[in-house]
Amino acid sequence: MGRKKSYDRDETAERALHVFWEKGFEQTSLKDLEAATGVNRYGLYDSFTDKQGLFRECLTGYCASVMAMIEGFTSTGFSGLLGVIERFAEADFEEVHLHHGCLAITSMLEKECLSEDLQQLLGGYMDGILGAIRATLESEKKAGVLRKDLDIEDCMGLMHLIMVGLPTLSRTSPDADAMRRGGKSALNAMRTWLA
Amino acid sequence: MGRKKSYDRDETAERALHVFWEKGFEQTSLKDLEAATGVNRYGLYDSFTDKQGLFRECLTGYCASVMAMIEGFTSTGFSGLLGVIERFAEADFEEVHLHHGCLAITSMLEKECLSEDLQQLLGGYMDGILGAIRATLESEKKAGVLRKDLDIEDCMGLMHLIMVGLPTLSRTSPDADAMRRGGKSALNAMRTWLA
DNA sequence: TCGATATCTAAACGCTCGGTTGGCTATTGC
DNA sequence: GCAATAGCCAACCGAGCGTTTAGATATCGA
Structure with a gap:
Protein backbone atom coordinates (compact mmCIF):
# COMPACT_ATOMS: atom_id res chain seq x y z
CA MET A 1 0.00 0.00 0.00
CA GLY A 2 1.09 3.56 -0.53
CA ARG A 3 3.16 5.23 -3.20
CA LYS A 4 5.94 3.36 -4.99
CA LYS A 5 9.59 4.43 -4.77
CA SER A 6 10.71 6.18 -7.90
CA TYR A 7 14.34 5.05 -7.59
CA ASP A 8 16.27 1.84 -7.24
CA ARG A 9 18.10 1.53 -3.95
CA ASP A 10 21.19 -0.27 -5.25
CA GLU A 11 21.51 1.94 -8.28
CA THR A 12 21.31 5.00 -6.03
CA ALA A 13 24.10 3.66 -3.82
CA GLU A 14 26.17 2.88 -6.91
CA ARG A 15 25.84 6.45 -8.17
CA ALA A 16 26.59 7.87 -4.74
CA LEU A 17 29.71 5.70 -4.56
CA HIS A 18 31.22 7.42 -7.55
CA VAL A 19 30.71 10.86 -6.02
CA PHE A 20 32.30 9.78 -2.73
CA TRP A 21 35.08 8.15 -4.70
CA GLU A 22 35.84 11.29 -6.63
CA LYS A 23 35.46 13.90 -3.90
CA GLY A 24 35.82 12.05 -0.62
CA PHE A 25 33.25 11.79 2.17
CA GLU A 26 33.67 15.23 3.69
CA GLN A 27 33.77 17.15 0.43
CA THR A 28 30.64 15.43 -0.88
CA SER A 29 27.54 17.42 0.03
CA LEU A 30 23.93 16.32 0.11
CA LYS A 31 23.43 18.61 -2.86
CA ASP A 32 26.04 16.63 -4.82
CA LEU A 33 24.38 13.36 -3.86
CA GLU A 34 20.95 14.60 -4.85
CA ALA A 35 22.30 15.74 -8.21
CA ALA A 36 24.18 12.50 -8.90
CA THR A 37 21.43 10.13 -7.82
CA GLY A 38 18.41 12.16 -8.86
CA VAL A 39 16.93 11.34 -5.47
CA ASN A 40 15.75 14.01 -3.04
CA ARG A 41 17.38 14.14 0.39
CA TYR A 42 14.23 12.77 1.92
CA GLY A 43 14.61 9.59 -0.11
CA LEU A 44 18.29 9.27 0.75
CA TYR A 45 17.56 9.63 4.45
CA ASP A 46 14.61 7.27 4.21
CA SER A 47 16.72 4.57 2.56
CA PHE A 48 20.10 5.08 4.22
CA THR A 49 19.37 6.85 7.54
CA ASP A 50 21.92 9.63 7.04
CA LYS A 51 24.96 10.70 5.03
CA GLN A 52 27.22 8.38 6.94
CA GLY A 53 24.81 5.48 6.47
CA LEU A 54 24.85 5.98 2.72
CA PHE A 55 28.62 6.21 2.78
CA ARG A 56 28.85 3.06 4.89
CA GLU A 57 26.89 1.15 2.28
CA CYS A 58 29.06 2.52 -0.53
CA LEU A 59 32.30 1.79 1.30
CA THR A 60 31.40 -1.75 2.34
CA GLY A 61 30.32 -2.50 -1.20
CA TYR A 62 33.55 -1.05 -2.54
CA CYS A 63 35.74 -3.07 -0.16
CA ALA A 64 33.78 -6.23 -0.87
CA SER A 65 34.11 -5.79 -4.63
CA VAL A 66 37.87 -5.24 -4.40
CA MET A 67 38.21 -8.32 -2.22
CA ALA A 68 36.11 -10.31 -4.68
CA MET A 69 38.32 -9.08 -7.49
CA ILE A 70 41.44 -10.32 -5.72
CA GLU A 71 39.88 -13.68 -4.91
CA GLY A 72 38.76 -13.92 -8.50
CA PHE A 73 42.34 -13.57 -9.63
CA THR A 74 43.70 -16.17 -7.23
CA SER A 75 41.02 -18.69 -8.19
CA THR A 76 41.42 -18.37 -11.95
CA GLY A 77 44.93 -19.64 -12.42
CA PHE A 78 47.00 -16.61 -11.51
CA SER A 79 49.07 -18.32 -8.90
CA GLY A 80 51.87 -16.45 -7.23
CA LEU A 81 51.79 -13.12 -5.45
CA LEU A 82 53.35 -11.26 -8.35
CA GLY A 83 50.85 -12.72 -10.75
CA VAL A 84 47.96 -11.54 -8.65
CA ILE A 85 49.45 -8.12 -8.12
CA GLU A 86 50.23 -7.77 -11.80
CA ARG A 87 46.74 -8.68 -12.86
CA PHE A 88 45.24 -6.46 -10.18
CA ALA A 89 47.39 -3.62 -11.42
CA GLU A 90 46.23 -4.17 -14.99
CA ALA A 91 42.60 -4.19 -13.90
CA ASP A 92 43.18 -1.03 -11.89
CA PHE A 93 44.78 0.82 -14.70
CA GLU A 94 42.08 0.05 -17.19
CA GLU A 95 39.32 1.29 -14.92
CA VAL A 96 38.67 4.95 -15.52
CA HIS A 97 37.24 5.29 -12.04
CA LEU A 98 40.56 4.52 -10.45
CA HIS A 99 41.93 7.79 -11.68
CA HIS A 100 40.48 9.00 -8.41
CA GLY A 101 42.58 6.60 -6.39
CA CYS A 102 41.32 4.11 -3.85
CA LEU A 103 38.23 4.98 -1.84
CA ALA A 104 39.55 3.12 1.20
CA ILE A 105 42.86 5.01 1.27
CA THR A 106 41.13 8.32 0.60
CA SER A 107 38.79 7.59 3.48
CA MET A 108 41.60 6.66 5.85
CA LEU A 109 43.10 10.07 5.18
CA GLU A 110 39.94 11.68 6.53
CA LYS A 111 39.24 9.19 9.28
CA GLU A 112 38.71 11.98 11.80
CA CYS A 113 35.44 12.74 9.99
CA LEU A 114 34.21 9.15 10.18
CA SER A 115 32.40 7.28 12.94
CA GLU A 116 34.15 4.62 14.96
CA ASP A 117 32.59 1.70 13.11
CA LEU A 118 33.70 3.03 9.75
CA GLU A 153 58.99 -7.71 7.53
CA ASP A 154 61.15 -5.62 5.26
CA CYS A 155 59.22 -6.76 2.23
CA MET A 156 55.89 -5.99 3.86
CA GLY A 157 57.09 -2.43 4.38
CA LEU A 158 57.47 -1.99 0.65
CA MET A 159 54.17 -3.73 -0.08
CA HIS A 160 52.35 -1.43 2.28
CA LEU A 161 54.11 1.59 0.82
CA ILE A 162 53.13 0.66 -2.73
CA MET A 163 49.59 -0.12 -1.69
CA VAL A 164 48.96 3.33 -0.27
CA GLY A 165 51.33 5.12 -2.63
CA LEU A 166 49.78 4.18 -5.95
CA PRO A 167 46.34 5.63 -5.22
CA THR A 168 47.99 8.74 -3.83
CA LEU A 169 50.01 9.03 -6.99
CA SER A 170 46.88 8.99 -9.08
CA ARG A 171 45.22 11.64 -6.94
CA THR A 172 48.14 14.05 -6.67
CA SER A 173 49.41 13.86 -10.21
CA PRO A 174 47.77 15.86 -12.99
CA ASP A 175 49.23 13.31 -15.37
CA ALA A 176 46.81 10.40 -15.62
CA ASP A 177 49.67 8.07 -16.48
CA ALA A 178 51.62 8.66 -13.29
CA MET A 179 49.96 5.77 -11.52
CA ARG A 180 50.47 3.41 -14.43
CA ARG A 181 54.17 4.26 -14.53
CA GLY A 182 54.46 3.97 -10.78
CA GLY A 183 52.78 0.60 -10.84
CA LYS A 184 55.05 -0.65 -13.60
CA SER A 185 58.14 0.52 -11.73
CA ALA A 186 56.89 -0.98 -8.50
CA LEU A 187 56.37 -4.34 -10.18
CA ASN A 188 59.89 -4.23 -11.60
CA ALA A 189 61.32 -3.36 -8.21
CA MET A 190 59.38 -6.15 -6.55
CA ARG A 191 60.52 -8.68 -9.11
CA THR A 192 64.19 -7.95 -8.44
CA TRP A 193 63.48 -7.80 -4.73
CA LEU A 194 61.53 -11.01 -4.35
CA ALA A 195 63.19 -13.42 -6.74
CA MET B 1 52.38 55.41 17.52
CA GLY B 2 49.48 53.33 18.75
CA ARG B 3 49.33 50.05 20.62
CA LYS B 4 52.03 47.39 20.19
CA LYS B 5 51.26 43.95 18.80
CA SER B 6 51.09 41.36 21.55
CA TYR B 7 52.28 38.52 19.32
CA ASP B 8 55.22 37.74 17.08
CA ARG B 9 54.29 37.35 13.42
CA ASP B 10 56.76 34.58 12.59
CA GLU B 11 56.03 32.63 15.74
CA THR B 12 52.31 32.83 14.97
CA ALA B 13 52.87 31.45 11.47
CA GLU B 14 55.04 28.68 12.91
CA ARG B 15 52.31 27.62 15.31
CA ALA B 16 49.67 27.81 12.60
CA LEU B 17 51.87 25.63 10.38
CA HIS B 18 51.69 22.78 12.85
CA VAL B 19 47.90 22.89 12.94
CA PHE B 20 47.66 22.90 9.14
CA TRP B 21 50.23 20.12 9.06
CA GLU B 22 48.25 17.95 11.42
CA LYS B 23 44.71 18.60 10.17
CA GLY B 24 45.07 19.90 6.63
CA PHE B 25 43.88 23.26 5.30
CA GLU B 26 40.18 22.53 5.02
CA GLN B 27 39.81 20.80 8.37
CA THR B 28 41.61 23.59 10.20
CA SER B 29 39.13 26.20 11.42
CA LEU B 30 39.79 29.74 12.53
CA LYS B 31 38.88 28.57 16.01
CA ASP B 32 41.72 26.04 15.86
CA LEU B 33 44.12 28.69 14.66
CA GLU B 34 43.08 31.12 17.38
CA ALA B 35 43.57 28.44 20.01
CA ALA B 36 46.96 27.31 18.69
CA THR B 37 48.39 30.77 18.16
CA GLY B 38 46.73 32.60 21.03
CA VAL B 39 45.90 35.34 18.53
CA ASN B 40 42.35 36.55 17.88
CA ARG B 41 41.00 36.25 14.33
CA TYR B 42 41.29 39.98 13.99
CA GLY B 43 45.05 39.74 14.47
CA LEU B 44 45.35 36.85 12.04
CA TYR B 45 43.43 38.75 9.37
CA ASP B 46 45.39 41.90 10.07
CA SER B 47 48.71 40.11 9.61
CA PHE B 48 47.89 37.53 6.94
CA THR B 49 44.84 38.91 5.04
CA ASP B 50 42.76 35.72 5.32
CA LYS B 51 42.92 32.00 6.05
CA GLN B 52 44.49 31.26 2.69
CA GLY B 53 47.04 34.01 3.18
CA LEU B 54 48.14 32.50 6.46
CA PHE B 55 48.25 29.06 4.87
CA ARG B 56 50.26 30.41 1.94
CA GLU B 57 52.88 31.73 4.31
CA CYS B 58 53.01 28.44 6.22
CA LEU B 59 53.22 26.37 3.05
CA THR B 60 55.91 28.46 1.36
CA GLY B 61 57.95 28.39 4.55
CA TYR B 62 57.49 24.64 4.77
CA CYS B 63 58.55 24.01 1.16
CA ALA B 64 61.52 26.34 1.49
CA SER B 65 62.72 24.62 4.65
CA VAL B 66 62.48 21.17 3.05
CA MET B 67 64.39 22.43 0.03
CA ALA B 68 67.01 23.98 2.29
CA MET B 69 67.31 20.68 4.14
CA ILE B 70 67.98 18.81 0.91
CA GLU B 71 70.51 21.37 -0.25
CA GLY B 72 72.16 21.21 3.15
CA PHE B 73 72.64 17.49 2.70
CA THR B 74 74.13 17.78 -0.78
CA SER B 75 76.55 20.51 0.29
CA THR B 76 77.89 18.73 3.36
CA GLY B 77 79.58 15.75 1.83
CA PHE B 78 76.65 13.44 1.22
CA SER B 79 77.30 12.93 -2.44
CA GLY B 80 75.16 10.51 -4.40
CA LEU B 81 71.42 10.32 -4.69
CA LEU B 82 71.08 7.42 -2.28
CA GLY B 83 73.18 9.23 0.30
CA VAL B 84 70.96 12.28 0.16
CA ILE B 85 67.78 10.23 0.28
CA GLU B 86 69.11 8.15 3.15
CA ARG B 87 70.02 11.17 5.20
CA PHE B 88 66.76 12.87 4.36
CA ALA B 89 64.93 9.76 5.48
CA GLU B 90 66.80 9.70 8.77
CA ALA B 91 66.01 13.36 9.38
CA ASP B 92 62.37 12.71 8.52
CA PHE B 93 62.04 9.79 10.80
CA GLU B 94 63.47 11.60 13.79
CA GLU B 95 61.12 14.53 13.45
CA VAL B 96 58.00 13.97 15.48
CA HIS B 97 56.08 16.36 13.25
CA LEU B 98 56.45 14.08 10.28
CA HIS B 99 54.14 11.62 11.89
CA HIS B 100 51.55 13.78 10.18
CA GLY B 101 53.07 13.19 6.79
CA CYS B 102 54.13 15.86 4.33
CA LEU B 103 52.19 19.11 4.24
CA ALA B 104 52.74 19.47 0.50
CA ILE B 105 51.32 16.03 -0.30
CA THR B 106 48.44 16.49 2.12
CA SER B 107 47.66 19.81 0.44
CA MET B 108 47.78 18.34 -3.06
CA LEU B 109 45.12 15.88 -1.97
CA GLU B 110 42.80 18.79 -1.22
CA LYS B 111 43.86 21.01 -4.09
CA GLU B 112 40.21 21.65 -5.02
CA CYS B 113 39.97 23.77 -1.86
CA LEU B 114 43.02 25.88 -2.72
CA SER B 115 43.38 28.95 -4.89
CA GLU B 116 45.12 28.79 -8.24
CA ASP B 117 48.40 30.28 -7.03
CA LEU B 118 48.69 27.75 -4.20
CA GLU B 153 61.77 6.95 -16.74
CA ASP B 154 61.04 3.68 -15.04
CA CYS B 155 63.15 4.65 -12.07
CA MET B 156 61.45 8.03 -11.76
CA GLY B 157 58.14 6.22 -11.47
CA LEU B 158 59.34 4.46 -8.36
CA MET B 159 60.90 7.61 -6.95
CA HIS B 160 57.65 9.48 -7.36
CA LEU B 161 55.70 6.62 -5.85
CA ILE B 162 57.93 6.51 -2.79
CA MET B 163 57.85 10.25 -2.43
CA VAL B 164 54.07 10.42 -2.17
CA GLY B 165 53.68 7.00 -0.57
CA LEU B 166 55.78 7.51 2.55
CA PRO B 167 53.83 10.49 3.89
CA THR B 168 50.59 8.68 3.09
CA LEU B 169 51.87 5.67 4.99
CA SER B 170 52.48 7.80 8.05
CA ARG B 171 49.01 9.35 7.87
CA THR B 172 47.03 6.19 7.24
CA SER B 173 48.82 3.86 9.62
CA PRO B 174 48.02 3.88 13.33
CA ASP B 175 51.47 2.39 13.84
CA ALA B 176 53.95 5.27 14.07
CA ASP B 177 56.72 3.00 12.78
CA ALA B 178 55.03 2.17 9.49
CA MET B 179 56.71 5.03 7.69
CA ARG B 180 60.13 4.18 9.11
CA ARG B 181 59.76 0.59 7.94
CA GLY B 182 58.45 1.70 4.56
CA GLY B 183 61.39 4.05 4.15
CA LYS B 184 63.88 1.37 5.07
CA SER B 185 62.33 -1.07 2.63
CA ALA B 186 62.22 1.56 -0.08
CA LEU B 187 65.90 2.30 0.37
CA ASN B 188 66.73 -1.38 0.12
CA ALA B 189 64.66 -1.72 -3.01
CA MET B 190 66.30 1.33 -4.55
CA ARG B 191 69.78 0.06 -3.75
CA THR B 192 69.19 -3.21 -5.60
CA TRP B 193 67.44 -1.32 -8.37
CA LEU B 194 69.97 1.41 -8.98
CA ALA B 195 73.33 -0.28 -8.51
C1' DT C 1 -14.37 5.75 -6.08
C1' DC C 2 -12.57 6.78 -1.82
C1' DG C 3 -9.91 6.64 2.38
C1' DA C 4 -5.43 4.94 4.03
C1' DT C 5 -0.69 5.00 3.45
C1' DA C 6 3.89 5.54 1.59
C1' DT C 7 6.67 8.69 -0.97
C1' DC C 8 7.82 13.12 -3.01
C1' DT C 9 9.08 18.07 -2.98
C1' DA C 10 10.49 22.17 -0.97
C1' DA C 11 11.03 24.97 2.80
C1' DA C 12 12.95 25.51 7.20
C1' DC C 13 15.97 24.32 11.26
C1' DG C 14 20.15 24.69 14.04
C1' DC C 15 24.85 24.81 13.55
C1' DT C 16 29.50 25.98 12.09
C1' DC C 17 32.18 28.11 8.87
C1' DG C 18 35.22 32.17 7.08
C1' DG C 19 35.07 36.90 7.43
C1' DT C 20 33.76 41.76 9.34
C1' DT C 21 32.73 45.41 12.47
C1' DG C 22 32.45 48.60 16.52
C1' DG C 23 33.58 49.64 21.10
C1' DC C 24 37.33 49.18 24.42
C1' DT C 25 42.41 49.34 25.64
C1' DA C 26 47.14 50.25 25.40
C1' DT C 27 50.77 53.04 23.57
C1' DT C 28 52.61 57.14 21.40
C1' DG C 29 54.07 62.27 20.59
C1' DC C 30 53.43 66.66 22.29
C1' DG D 1 47.85 64.49 30.80
C1' DC D 2 45.66 64.33 26.66
C1' DA D 3 44.35 63.68 22.04
C1' DA D 4 45.65 60.55 18.29
C1' DT D 5 46.60 56.14 16.79
C1' DA D 6 46.89 51.13 16.41
C1' DG D 7 45.55 46.66 18.31
C1' DC D 8 42.48 43.72 20.87
C1' DC D 9 38.17 41.33 21.79
C1' DA D 10 33.51 39.78 21.31
C1' DA D 11 29.61 39.98 18.91
C1' DC D 12 27.74 39.68 14.53
C1' DC D 13 27.01 38.52 9.35
C1' DG D 14 25.67 35.75 5.37
C1' DA D 15 26.43 31.29 3.41
C1' DG D 16 26.51 26.45 3.36
C1' DC D 17 26.27 22.33 5.82
C1' DG D 18 23.53 17.92 7.43
C1' DT D 19 19.11 17.02 9.03
C1' DT D 20 14.00 17.46 9.84
C1' DT D 21 9.39 18.47 8.81
C1' DA D 22 4.92 19.89 6.66
C1' DG D 23 2.07 19.67 2.81
C1' DA D 24 1.24 17.83 -1.78
C1' DT D 25 1.02 13.58 -4.56
C1' DA D 26 0.69 8.99 -6.08
C1' DT D 27 -0.59 4.20 -5.18
C1' DC D 28 -2.91 0.72 -2.88
C1' DG D 29 -7.11 -2.29 -0.85
C1' DA D 30 -11.94 -2.40 -0.50
Missing part, protein backbone atom coordinates in the same frame (compact mmCIF):
# COMPACT_ATOMS: atom_id res chain seq x y z
CA GLN A 119 37.24 3.49 11.02
CA GLN A 120 37.22 -0.11 12.20
CA LEU A 121 35.86 -1.25 8.85
CA LEU A 122 38.73 0.51 7.09
CA GLY A 123 41.30 -0.85 9.53
CA GLY A 124 39.97 -4.36 9.08
CA TYR A 125 40.03 -4.03 5.31
CA MET A 126 43.67 -2.95 5.32
CA ASP A 127 44.69 -5.60 7.83
CA GLY A 128 42.92 -8.21 5.76
CA ILE A 129 44.79 -7.35 2.60
CA LEU A 130 48.14 -6.94 4.33
CA GLY A 131 47.62 -10.21 6.19
CA ALA A 132 46.83 -12.04 2.96
CA ILE A 133 49.97 -10.62 1.34
CA ARG A 134 52.09 -11.62 4.31
CA ALA A 135 50.68 -15.16 4.35
CA THR A 136 51.33 -15.53 0.64
CA LEU A 137 54.87 -14.20 1.01
CA GLU A 138 55.61 -16.67 3.78
CA SER A 139 54.17 -19.68 2.01
CA GLU A 140 55.88 -18.84 -1.26
CA LYS A 141 59.16 -18.28 0.52
CA LYS A 142 58.81 -21.67 2.18
CA ALA A 143 57.92 -23.24 -1.17
CA GLY A 144 61.05 -21.82 -2.71
CA VAL A 145 59.30 -19.54 -5.17
CA LEU A 146 60.93 -16.56 -3.46
CA ARG A 147 64.47 -15.96 -2.18
CA LYS A 148 65.32 -18.05 0.88
CA ASP A 149 66.88 -15.06 2.67
CA LEU A 150 63.94 -12.72 2.00
CA ASP A 151 63.13 -10.54 5.00
CA ILE A 152 59.35 -10.74 5.24
CA GLN B 119 48.08 24.89 -6.63
CA GLN B 120 50.84 26.25 -8.83
CA LEU B 121 53.15 26.59 -5.84
CA LEU B 122 52.57 22.94 -4.98
CA GLY B 123 53.03 21.83 -8.58
CA GLY B 124 56.26 23.77 -8.83
CA TYR B 125 57.53 22.31 -5.60
CA MET B 126 56.91 18.75 -6.77
CA ASP B 127 58.33 19.41 -10.22
CA GLY B 128 61.41 20.95 -8.63
CA ILE B 129 62.13 17.94 -6.47
CA LEU B 130 61.35 15.42 -9.21
CA GLY B 131 63.46 17.39 -11.67
CA ALA B 132 66.40 17.43 -9.26
CA ILE B 133 66.10 13.68 -8.75
CA ARG B 134 65.97 13.06 -12.48
CA ALA B 135 69.00 15.25 -13.14
CA THR B 136 70.96 13.48 -10.42
CA LEU B 137 69.96 10.08 -11.77
CA GLU B 138 71.08 11.02 -15.27
CA SER B 139 74.40 12.49 -14.21
CA GLU B 140 75.18 9.58 -11.90
CA LYS B 141 74.25 7.12 -14.60
CA LYS B 142 76.57 8.91 -17.01
CA ALA B 143 79.32 8.93 -14.37
CA GLY B 144 79.01 5.20 -13.92
CA VAL B 145 77.80 5.33 -10.32
CA LEU B 146 74.55 3.68 -11.42
CA ARG B 147 73.81 0.78 -13.79
CA LYS B 148 74.48 1.65 -17.40
CA ASP B 149 71.20 0.09 -18.53
CA LEU B 150 69.08 1.87 -15.93
CA ASP B 151 65.78 3.08 -17.36
CA ILE B 152 65.48 6.62 -16.02
